Amino acid sequence: MPGLFTAEALLACYARGVFPMGEGRDEPRVFLVEPEQRGVIPLDAFHIPTRLRRTVRAEPFVVRVDTAFAAVLDACASPSPGREDTWINAPIRRLYVELHARGRAHSIECWRDEVLVGGLYGVTLGGAFFGESMFSRATDASKVALVHLVARLRRGGWRLLDAQFRTPHLDQFGLIEMPQADYLKRLAMALESGPETMALSIPLSGSDAVAYALQPTIQAS
DSSP states (O other): OTTTOOHHHHHHHHHTTOEEEESSTTOOOEEEEOOSEEEEOOTTSOOOOHHHHHHHHHOOSEEEESSSHHHHHHHHHSOBTTBOSOSOOHHHHHHHHHHHHTTOEEEEEEEETTEEEEEEEEEEETTEEEEEEEEESSTTHHHHHHHHHHHHHHHHTOOEEEEESOOHHHHTTTOEEEEHHHHHHHHHHHHTOOOOGGGGTSOOOHHHHHHHHHSOOOOOO
């Protein structure tokens, strides 16, 4: 399968509600996942804990977009406490790097003293953004990246932020879980919309990121 699975096939998988995973870092096979229950972060009901709001506004990190996509991908694949192995294997890495080159995959990055200390990456298709993975090497770095992502998605008019699975880490942001059939209905509507993709790369201050993340979704003009 790794030799046959292409970036175009991967986008088609997202469009029908499935996504790829690998058994482990050194396992060359790729398999497709269609959860019975899907985790979604509602863009019109995003929650930022009070302490995190203060942190984002204080700007402890320089937040950049798409300046180190491969480095974010590799950091997400690196072992960490409680996650000694990863589903990001060589074929999956190749696919997402190709999607990034096509403008379909993006990274939100947190930097401190020119060192990458946290971030996340995902795939955009129509008005849907599919969050794939995040990492943090400094307190709250991945959380700050998520707030900045949501701010940009709202500013640009995205309709859906897919988190794939429910986790305690994401529950604090208002994540909801729904049957796959309901998710597919939301996905179909999101795919019909056309967000302003340049909104992902527009610089935002910490205060602006909080403000946009907590506003109702703003459709691009």
